[in-house]
Amino acid sequence: MYVAVKGGERAIDNAHAFLAEERRGDMAVAEIGTDQIREQLRLAVNRVMAEGSLYDPDLAALAIKQARGDLIEAVFLIRAYRTTLPRLGHATPVETAQMAVTRRISATFKDAPGGQILGPTFDYTHRLLDFTLMANGEAPNAPQALTKASPVPHITTFLGRDGLIEAAQPDDTPPPDLTREPMELPASRATRLQAITRGDEGFILSLAYSTQRGYGRTHAFVGELRIGMVEVEMDIPELGFAICIGEVELTECETVNQFKGSKTEPPQFTRGYGLTFGQNERKSIAMSLVDRALRWKELGEDFTGAPAQDEEFVLMHADNVQATGFLEHIKLPHYVDFQSELELIRKLRAEAMAQNEAAE
Amino acid sequence: MDKSPQMSSPAPAPMARPDWLGLLARSRPAHLAALMPDPLPDHHLLRAPEIGAVMLRGRAGATGAPFNLGEMTVTRCSLRLSCGTVGHGYVQGRDRSHALRAAALDALLQTAEGAALQTRILTLLAAAEAEARQTRAAKAAATKVEFFTLVRGEDA
Numbered sequence: 001m002y003v004a005v006k007g008g009e010r011a012i013d014n015a016h017a018f019l020a021e022e023r024r025g026d027m028a029v030a031e032i033g034t035d036q037i038r039e040q041l042r043l044a045v046n047r048v049m050a051e052g053s054l055y056d057p058d059l060a061a062l063a064i065k066q067a068r069g070d071l072i073e074a075v076f077l078i079r080a081y082r083t084t085l086p087r088l089g090h091a092t093p094v095e096t097a098q099m100a101v102t103r104r105i106s107a108t109f110k111d112a113p114g115g116q117i118l119g120p121t122f123d124y125t126h127r128l129l130d131f132t133l134m135a136n137g138e139a140p141n142a143p144q145a146l147t148k149a150s151p152v153p154h155i156t157t158f159l160g161r162d163g164l165i166e167a168a169q170p171d172d173t174p175p176p177d178l179t180r181e182p183m184e185l186p187a188s189r190a191t192r193l194q195a196i197t198r199g200d201e202g203f204i205l206s207l208a209y210s211t212q213r214g215y216g217r218t219h220a221f222v223g224e225l226r227i228g229m230v231e232v233e234m235d236i237p238e239l240g241f242a243i244c245i246g247e248v249e250l251t252e253c254e255t256v257n258q259f260k261g262s263k264t265e266p267p268q269f270t271r272g273y274g275l276t277f278g279q280n281e282r283k284s285i286a287m288s289l290v291d292r293a294l295r296w297k298e299l300g301e302d303f304t305g306a307p308a309q310d311e312e313f314v315l316m317h318a319d320n321v322q323a324t325g326f327l328e329h330i331k332l333p334h335y336v337d338f339q340s341e342l343e344l345i346r347k348l349r350a351e352a353m354a355q356n357e358a359a360e
Numbered sequence: 361m362d363k364s365p366q367m368s369s370p371a372p373a374p375m376a377r378p379d380w381l382g383l384l385a386r387s388r389p390a391h392l393a394a395l396m397p398d399p400l401p402d403h404h405l406l407r408a409p410e411i412g413a414v415m416l417r418g419r420a421g422a423t424g425a426p427f428n429l430g431e432m433t434v435t436r437c438s439l440r441l442s443c444g445t446v447g448h449g450y451v452q453g454r455d456r457s458h459a460l461r462a463a464a465l466d467a468l469l470q471t472a473e474g475a476a477l478q479t480r481i482l483t484l485l486a487a488a489e490a491e492a493r494q495t496r497a498a499k500a501a502a503t504k505v506e507f508f509t510l511v512r513g514e515d516a
Contacts, residue, residue: 053430054413056453088412088434093419093426100493102500110507118503144498154422168421175427177415189420190427197418197429228500229493231382232432234414238448244382245414245434246452254422275418277430291420 023068037061046249046278047071051320052078053179053198055248055277072200072320079321091234092242096252096275097154101228103279106155108221108256114152119227120279155224156254156271165256165269185312192294192315193287197276199318201283207293207308208286216293216306220272223256227279251276253284257292262300270299290314375482380469381462385451387485389458392465395481400464406446407438409456435459441467 024031038045038061048060052075059078067073103119106112118124132138159165175190183191196204211218231244253274261267272292274284293308307313317323375383384392413431420427437449437459447467449459469477 050430055416055430055432058453059433082413082431085411085413085431085433087431088410088414088436090415090428091417091432093417094429096418096422100497102496103503116505117500118505119500120503142499143502144495145502145504147494147497147501156421168419168424170423171425173425175417175425177428179428190425193418193420193427194429231386232414232416232452234450236448236450238438239381241378243378243385243450245385245450246432247386248416248432250418252422271421273421275429 023066032065034058034061034065037064043279044069044071046276046280047201047283048074048078050277050280050283051075051198051200052082054078054082072324076321076324089234091232091245094230094232094248094250096226096230096250099152099226099228099230099250099252101152101226103227103281104152104224105226106222106224108223109155109158112155112224113158114150152226154254156256159223159256159269163266163268166259166265166271168271168273183315185315187311187315189291189295189298192311193273193275193291195315195318196287196290197274200320200323201280201286203318203320203323204286204290205282207314208289210306211289211293211308216296216304216309218255218272218289218292219258220255220289220292221257222285223254223271225251225253225281225285227251227281249278251278251280251284253281253288255285255288255292259299270295374475374478375486377466377469380478380482381448381450381466383482383485383489384449384462384465386489387451387458388488389451389453389455389461391485391488392458392461392481395484396461396465400461401468402442403439403464403467404442405437405439407436409435409437409459411435411454411456437463439463439467441471443471445470 038057041061041064042057044064045057045060048063048071049055049057051071052060052063054060059081060074063074063077063081064071066077101114101117101119103121104114104117106116110116130137156165156168160167173190175194176184176188178191178194183195187195210216212220228249229247230250231247233242234245235242251274255272255274257270257272259265259268259270270292272288272290272295274287274289274291276284276287290308293306294311294314296303296309303309412434414434415431416429417426418429419425432452433454435449435451435454435456435458437456438446439460440446441464445467447463447465447470449462449464449466451458451462465477465481468474469482
């Protein structure tokens, strides 16, 4: 018999009040401002924007504060908020070749035109705790150098000129949007890229690492990694022309991968692609490896059973809001489900014991 | 027409409408508000400031087929001045007064007052943006690697 129960309302209210107090922490310590989070925890903000799939640093900072630093909870808050926004349209694809780069490196060409620009990177730091940050450190001051506006062309265009790498042919097929229509399998590359760029960084990182260790190996080199600001353009119907509606920081990674060649294609390099909101290079590199691994069918490679080659496995498990929702729901009341399980096991035990007694 | 870059005091070319709309979209709301304080000119709202999202797109391999990258917050507003001129504002973020101000300025820039406002407001916004971009580019340039080849033993 199912008995409807009520109650717990007071307990829930008090739990929320307790949560709010714990979020604030020791009142003797100054409260953290969302502007401080936005400016000083920028990589956390970037991750929340990328996985929340909404570029708005102020909102991401607020979500991080509200979630007490739980970034997946913050992503959840951003995803919930974005569903309340009317969709004003879509922008024209960003021109990453026009990016104002703050970081741009190539692991394949030392003398790449445009140069190797290290930018604000953790690379080459010693990973030693800096105790001056605990005290009141000096205001840091980055040196500046004279610049002349010079183009920073994509590395792959040099390989493409000699036909040494597959072309990324211009194409204006409108991409499917998995926030609007359910994802269908097999998925297009456009759907895969959308799912991976908003997917969980840890999951995408582990999949990419698994390909490096041999589960769907693709022999990736980072042809180029670039981070910087890109203008966003959109056609405005009431104006009748396109205007810039803002600018966003993006991280782009292009990998250069081995390829044997086929009956129709001479041997040439292939490519994987990663593009994420904000300075987010671990995610962007991982994205390009997973993108390349998922292209096995299109490139006529063998399916080795590796998780990173398995489109359904990757796409259905990449979203951390879906994953955490399903995982964490099992802690919520399942009293009735469990009651039926309990009755079943009592019945089975009683039958088994009766049989044992009869046999003796 | 003299196009010599050595001209002593080059009059800045007037900015075209798509360019000023882009500049207003990217400008800091507080900076625009400081340059264009209340009260705004008399107007009739055609579309009250509305916060929404625009889906951004990338291209596979930077040049291939487009894919949906994620959304960005945008606020838009449309209004008509008492003289009948219509202005539109599309600005990044969720600041309604920023969008309203951008739409009002877009309309004013199309009127006879436009030339004066270009000098009084647009050039200052553009200068602030150019300076911020230049500073960031200069910091990046300072991190550019200058490779050099070590002298090998047999060359000495």
